[in-house]
Amino acid sequence: MxxxxxxxxxxxxxxxxxxxxxxxxxxxxxxxxxxxxxxxxxxxxxxxxxxxxxxxxxxxxxxxxxxxxxxxxxxxxxxxxxxxxxxxxxxxxxxxxxxxxxxxxxxxxxxxxxxxxxxxxxxxxxxxxQIEDALRNRNTQLNHLVAKLDHMARHDQLTLLLNRGSAVEAAEDALLASGLEGMNLGVALLDLDHFKMVNDSYGHLVGDLVLARVGAVLQKATREGDIIGRFGGEEFVAFLPGADLDAVTRFAERVRTELENALIPVTEDISVTMTVSAGVAAIPSCADSLSEALRIADDRLYAAKRAGRNRVVHSDKNQRRSAA
Amino acid sequence: MTTDTSSLSLDARNRLRTIVNRTTDLTPLKSVATRAIQLAEDERSAAMDLATVISSDQALTSKLLKLSNSAYYGYARRISNVREAVILLGMRTVRSVAISSGIIDAFKLPEFEASGFDQDLFWAHSVSVGIVAEIVARETRVARPEDAFTAGVLHDVGKLAMLLCEPESFVELIDLVNREDMSYREAESAVFGIGHEHVGARLAERWKFPEPLVATIRDHHPAKGIHTIETMSDVVGAANLACNREGLACGFDFTANEERKTVQALPPAVDSAINRVHGGMATLEEKARAFLLHVTARAPRWYAPHHGEPDTAAGDEPGAGAA
Incomplete structure (x- = not known):
């Protein structure tokens, strides 16, 4: 031993x-x-x-x-x-x-x-x-914080809508979820008319206020499942799962009239009225992919601007496109 | 609708028929490609069918997924199956990849070293034309961009059929181009008496391609030049000239030979479409190379570096130069 x-x-x-x-x-x-x-x-x-x-x-x-x-x-x-x-x-x-x-x-x-x-x-x-409880609490707080940061990263802080990347991602998710045969998605690009004039006349803070109000109008016009985002600057995007070209055109038209008739107070005694131009497209009737649909909606948005603004364009009347 | 060959002599017409018959015997198109071609455009079920048809071909599926997840489409999200590719990239895009890669596969011809005609460069040119045609179609909206891509990739397919069926005559043709400084078209009519566009169009008919595609292959060399972009043939014809202007010639490396580059004026829409791409022609050329890399699963031989491109590929250029 x-x-x-x-x-x-x-x-x-x-x-x-x-x-x-x-x-x-x-x-x-x-x-x-x-x-x-x-x-x-x-x-x-x-x-x-x-x-x-x-x-x-x-x-x-x-x-x-x-x-x-x-x-x-x-x-x-x-x-x-x-x-x-x-x-x-x-x-x-x-x-x-x-x-x-x-x-x-x-x-x-x-x-x-x-x-x-x-x-x-x-x-x-x-x-x-006690330590475990404290840790658990801290963990919950962290999760809240992460969720908040995630929310911030995905949303536009001014309008509280999704930002561009997240909106597109959400639309892709909607397409993937809908499957090949049921794929129906309306796409609308909306751009405020003469927004620069608001910024120039009343300052950027008022401009921000206007954007936030427009965001609210858009939000109000949507149904459950619709995806609304700020596409950049004074441009907004709406993806409407299940909507065909008619439906998304009606949606854009509704937003357009709503905005046309809304007074947006910018100071205590001044209100402005904004108008919006929009281009709309739909999957599958106009395009077979999201990027193509966005491109078409963008073209139509510019057609709307060229045609005098405050209108919705949903076709390429003056464009040639032979169905090859 | 048949290709109009009435302008050809009886002898040339017989030769054309022989080449087309032999080619369809020698290069059976995979059923996936055939079915992709014949899928109904507008039917809802077509997307489903396409996904099912492609999924049944493992090699094609893997090529498609590699391409989908590569910088070629620059897609951030990971695409993990054919169904997702069809949904996210679009049915027409996936279909054009299936058709193009089916045809590239079908024409895996024995090497043809001595002739100075490089099959890798043939496809390099064809895919470049497809990519330029795609953006020109997008810019001008005269055709669907994906169809223009397919038509661009296949516009010269008649040349391969001629090489396949009459290799001796083809060597003679190449010799005339390389040594006698003849243009390809002159040499072609001197040796074969028929143009590759007729062979290609006939083949496309045999493969039951939709009529606009057949017409584009047939008409990509308009006699009166291209002044405006009004049809898909104009799109592909102009893209062809644009690539030749950049030295991305078909089967030959003319990048170092200024005299052999096309100087023909192009409709302004072509250059505005090219300039709208970040990086311009160099980016499009890189995309073409990436496409071939993923579709043939090997690095293709490429043109000598030019227009300020970094000199990375200098080592693996075989003596494909025409000079």
Whole structure:
């Protein structure tokens, strides 16, 4: 035998040393007899539960814990496996308060295999619980923050609509979800007429206000599932899943009249009226992909501008396109 | 509708028929390509059919997905199956890729080293013309851009048929171009007595291509030149001239030979379409190279570097120069 091994055995056979180990152990140690009555209640246990040894010894160990599903689970696992590791059970303190106790326990058997008692190691988990709760809270806050940042990255802060990239991505998602046969998507590009004049006459803050109001008008005109975005500058985009060319034209026309008749207050006594030009296209009647539909809508938007603004263009009347 | 060959002599017409018959025997088109060609344009189910047909061909599927996820389309989202490609890139785009790659596959001819006619450069030219035709069609709106691409890629396919069926005559033709400084068209009519556009158009008919595509292949060399862009033939014809002007010639590397580049004036729409592309012609040429890379699954031989392009490909240019 190695010297270390001899020393260790010597140590185990020294009752003083065993007692010292029992006393010095920071975990509370409780043992019971075969009937569950407490036979040993260490100093650390005293510190955890607050009971004097005289109040505990020879009483059933269940007085140390709150009855409940956790207790039942402890009993059941001890019965089935003969041991449990770090089960969290509400502990009962001498002053009536409760705390979280982490309990490891094992059934002790005598040499004939009969149950001789239970030994339990108990730790006060309150501090751990507090840290865990704090972490959980912090995590929730972080998730909120990430969601908020994500929202900010995907939305235009001024109009609270989707930004260009996210709007296109959402439209692609809608197309992918609709499948090959049911693919129907209306696309409208809308551009405010003479927006620069607002900026030049009233300043950019008023310009921002106008954009926000237009965003609200657009938002109001949509149904559930429609995708509205700020495409850039004073240009807006609407993707209407399920809409054909007629439907998206009606939508753009509705926005156009709505805006034409709306007074947007810019100062306390001045209001302006904005008009919008729009080009619309639809999948599959005009294009078979999103980029093609956007290109067509863009062309038609410029046709609307050229034709005198404040109108919706939905066809290429003056353009040639032989169906090849 | 049949190709009008009444202007040809009886002898030339017989030769034309023989070449077309032999070509369709020697280069059976994969069923995927045939079915892609014949898909109904306007029917709702066509998109579904196309996705199903392409998915049944693993090689084509993998080419399509590689191309879809490459810089060629510059698509941010990952496209992971044919169905997504059809939805996101569009059915016509996917269809034009299927047809083009089917034909490029069908014409894998034995190497033809000695002749000075380079098949890699043939496809380099054809795909470049397809890409330029696509943007010109988009600019002028006289044809669907995807159809113009397909027509551009296939506009010279008659040349390969002639090479395939009469290699000796073809060597003679190439010799005239390289040594006698003849133009390709002059040499062609001297040796074959028929133009490749007639062969190509006949072939396209055999393959049951839609009529506008057949007409475009037949008419891409209009006798009176191209002054305005009004038909798909004008689009492809002009794209062809634009590529030749840049030295991206068909089967020959004329990039270093100023005298052999086309100087014919082009309708302004062509250059405005090219200039609208960031990087202009160099970008389009790079796209053509990328297309061939993904469709043939190997790096194609390419023209000598020119117009300020970085000198990266200098090492792998074989002696394809015409000078």
């Amino acid at each position: 190695t010297p270390e091994r001899i020393d260790f055995l010597a140590l185990l056979s020294d009752p003083d040393m065993l007692q010292l180990m029992l006393v010095a152990c920071p975990d509370g140690i409780v043992t019971t007899d075969a009937n569950g009555r407490v036979t040993l209640y260490s100093g650390a246990s005293e510190a955890i539960f607050g009971f004097d040894p005289i109040q505990v010894l020879d009483r059933h160990f269940s007085m140390l814990f709150v009855d409940g599903p956790e207790r039942a689970l402890l009993d059941q696992q001890l019965l089935e496996r003969g041991r449990v590791v770090d089960v969290e059970i509400p502990g009962r303190h001498q002053d009536g308060s409760q705390f979280f106790a982490a309990v490891s326990a094992a059934v002790i058997r005598d040499r004939y295999g009969d149950v001789a008692g239970i030994v339990m190691y108990i730790r006060d988990h309150t501090a751990v619980r």
